[in-house]
Amino acid sequence: MKTFLLEMLAAQSTFLQQPPASPLRRSVLLQLTKTIPPPVLAHYLRLVEHGHVGVAVVRHGVCSGCHLRLPSGQTAVLVKSDELHLCENCGSYLLLPPEEDVPVARRPVAAAVRRRNVPEVVPI
Structure with missing residues (x-):
């Protein structure tokens, strides 16, 4: 599934920069239709045609499409699973780059509690 995301990420700049009727855009779309399943491609194209990011890279737990922090559980699932995941805020497909490490929550x-020097009270 990550190969789908990498292909869509590579094609994303072409879709966002080229006019809708350009031959380059059509050739890229033809290549994507050969490899990507139709429901995934339809959702991706719907986002890109409206000028949004179709595949968002997750860096430091933040979606690059909407710039909002993802829940830590969702970031952990991105590391472990090979399934497609959508951002709950912007709807982009989420891609965690291989070099991205999930930050470990530290306790x-x-x-340190510093004790004050209090003179001892001597009973009379």
Whole structure:
């Protein structure tokens, strides 16, 4: 499935920069129809024709299509699974680049408590 996303990501700049009737755009579309399933391609083309990003790269847990942070669970699923996932906000297909590491949530370190020097009270 990631090969589908990489192909669509490579074609995305052509779709966003070329006019709808250009021969280059038609040839790229013909190549995509040979390899990508029709429902996936239809959703992708619907987004691109409206000027939106069809495939968004996830960097540091943030969707590059809508620039909103993804839930940490969804980012973890992107690392482990080979399925297609959509951004809940913008509807773009999410692609996690291979070099992207998922940030591990660290437990906060408790601040050291400093005791005050209080003189001892001596009973009378």
